[in-house]
Amino acid sequence: MSATSLSHPGTIVPVNFRAPLPLLPMNLEKITSLKESTQNSNSSRSRRLPAVLLPVGLLIAFVAVFGLMFGSRLLPATEVTTASVIALRLNPDQSTNQKPGNKVESDRTTVLFQSSGWIEPDPYIINVPALINGVVDEVFTLEGQHVEKGDTLATLIDDDALLDVEHATKAIATLDAMKIAHCAQLPVLNAEMQGVQKQIEAARALHAELLDAATRLASVPSGSVSALAVRQAQLKVDAQKAVIDEATANLAGVIAKINKVNLEKISVNAEISAAQTELARKNLALERTIIRSPINGIVLHLHAEPGKKRMLTSDDPKSANIVELYDPEKLQARIDVPLSEAASLQIGQAVSITTDLLPDTRFAGEVTRIMGEADLQRNTLQAKVRLHEPDTRLRPEMLVRAAFHPSGGSGNTAAQKGGTAQRLTLFVPANSLFERSQESARVWSADRGRARLRTLILGPEKREGYIQVIEGLKPGDQVVLPPFDGLKENQRIKSSPSR
Template sequence: MEKTISDLSLLSRRGPGGADRKSAPAVAHVPEPRRRWVTRAVVPFVILAAALSLLAAAGWDAVAPAHEVRVVPVMSKQMSGESAAPVTVQAPGWVEPDPFAISVPALADGVVQEVLVLEGEAVRAGQVVARLVDADARLMLARAEAELAQREAAVETARAILNAAKNTWDHPTELTRALGTAEAMLSERRADLARWPSELAAEEATLKELESEYDRLKRLHEENQSSDIEFIRSRQAWERQKSVVESTRGREAILKAQVAAMEAEVAAARENLELRIAERRALEESTARLAEAEAARDLSRALRDEARLRLERMCIVSPADGVVLRRLVSPGAKLVMNTDNPASAEVIRLYDPSKLQVRVDIPLADAAAISIDQMAEVAVNVLPDRPFRGRVTRLVHEADIQKNTIQVKVSIESPSPEVKPEMLARVKFMGSASERGPIERERVFVPEEIVRTGAGGRAKLFLVTADGRTVSEREVTLGGARIAGWVEVAEGLQPGDRIVAGQTDSLSDGARVKVIGEARLAADGGK
């Protein structure tokens, strides 16, 4: 069998018989190219996916077919009217809260535990927007409540002591008893003193009898007519009686002294009862201790209320309704009050979307044309076709020497929710009303029969988009002009827009439609 040729270039050098036209050197074997898996696997998969997508789109059209609608184009007409006041100055500016943003600060030092709102969220007055770590505040409140309970117990103790002192003052039982005892003893001593003379006389009479008996026995003893024992006993009895008489005579001074002492005791007891010095002191001291205890209790109560207020302030609440303009902290941030940085305790800033203004830098050369309450027209970049009425509210009384401008604040009347702070805007400052004049301007009209009017002269219409495949729900503002069944649309439509006619209950913003022609309306005769 003939050997397989691996180099195709050799075929060009062989003759008809297969022999070489000339001898050639041996050629090396050429390897086959690598297989490309991308072209064999990925490309077919992509083609298959595209085919499936086309089939799915075709199937979706069969399952949810587009709404067939008829349209009517808006009518534009040149009409005369009163021109607006001429524009005196135009200048760019920035939207900002009117008159300023609302700061929501923490009212106590602490570390942020969680922030509950983000930029753009609407909040209500009193709503919790952030929380601080409150473990230490809870401990301080528990300690303050315990101290308050202790102070209240001290108040009750002091009140009990005061009540006892009042009872002692109102009912001086001991002093009355002491006075009665002293008076009784004085009466007893006076009675003893009154009995003393008779007692002395009786003792002296007894002494005389004993002395007579002693003299008699003495004579008899001298005459040996009485025994020695009788004589001695008689003498001893006489001598004892002499001592008794002397003692009785001496008791007078003692009794008088005792009477004087008891009189002094009675006087002192009576004075004590009248003055009641100790009881008065006890009453006054008890009153003072009660007042001191009540003051300490009130202080503890204030500290308790302060601790409770600090715990409540761990929940940071919004002071007013608004929308979050800027979030200034995140969890873990430390908030400190009473520092040189005024924003050290600030958590978020709010603004009222219904109160917006434009900060405009007016060149000093044009500043003379601006005045307070001057009307203006504000155009915001996000809504270039929807100007807003404005009014000059403030002229800042300090010029910028570097920019050679003065700052003017222009309040926006009824701003749209799409207008946000820091958006770029352009303000046209209008002249006086006396400078107005008649002009011709183009107005837009739609058939009145397809308009469904809502509150405030607003209405909603469905417009067919430029590709003719979907609709867009549009809110428009109606004007005051009427022409043969057509009503003016002052805001929201442009010449050339096409409006869906007929029933639109089944339509929604972005719905797929198929335009099958223009509608015939009763207002067509007015075109």
């Protein structure tokens, strides 16, 4: 169907109109079929809904199973401190009551075992610090140099210290002058006091004379002396009494001045004493700018050089050190003994020391200390061996080889022969035990990151904080040290070896 529309005068524009769609006839069957198709589409959507929930359900189930199996590993582990079970070989007749320092007979012809170590000062390094903060001015020694006791090792810049001493000295001189000025008043005041005392004495004498005269006039019969004369005599007595009172007051004032000067003298003396103490402190600081050697020894490490600052109050433990010294006549060897051989260690045991520096020299020594804790990583027990006559050419940190000799006694004879007389014995730290009775105790052990409760049967042997275990542990086990009150069986733990 077409029509025309007038947009401008004289112009005809054609316009198209779309014909309406024809209406389809609707009956009851068509309406019913349309309703059934709608219900079928809704039912298909409801059937597709479980298919969406299936992956979600599987994911939830997987998370639940994972949580049950590995949930404890996701929680933070409890940090604990552990110590190793030590295994020692003991001789049946070896005494457990031997005390350190007891002399034992030695056999240096037989070697029980050998182990390596290194030289170190006995018993420790001597640190020589600067006792005041300052800057190094001069250094008079080098590493490896031998120094005598009292030798100057280094000096600090002392300009400030010198000025402090000068200032403190002048302060004392000022106080001394003040004291002299105060004390110079004392002779004048003492003379003034004596003059006032004499005035009082003279006034009192005149007062007594006037009082006597007035008393005489007053006692004369009436009419012999005029009343005016009697009155004048009494007035003179009163006036002289006033003079005495005035002089007495002047005397009190002079005494107060003398007491004031004496108190000021005491105060100045106290200030002088404090100034003298301060001067002594400044002199000490000046003296401490010179660092001297406290022993005869050798410089191990030099920490100072000109212009370097030395701080006594710093957090760095070596910030004030000038040098580290050691006595070459007092050396020891630090030997790491394998735990498999540690059973043969004994205080006072003879040891022979050799080093590559002097391969033809064998140094005699003896075990002075056995450390109370084993090395977890190296599986060793450390022993300190004192050298009886060390060579001056030996230096700390030199590697050495130590041969341990048996001590006298039948028990060591069995050890030399390697017979079955020796027995392997386990020891645990005494502080790791709890619920302890005479023959049993309980202990927490660390087993693959888990806490395990063990019941132990204890033996009679005790050594330096360790107790013998007969049953319940094996060599190499780790036991938990206190605190362990909150531990539970199979609890996840994080072990750190004790230091």
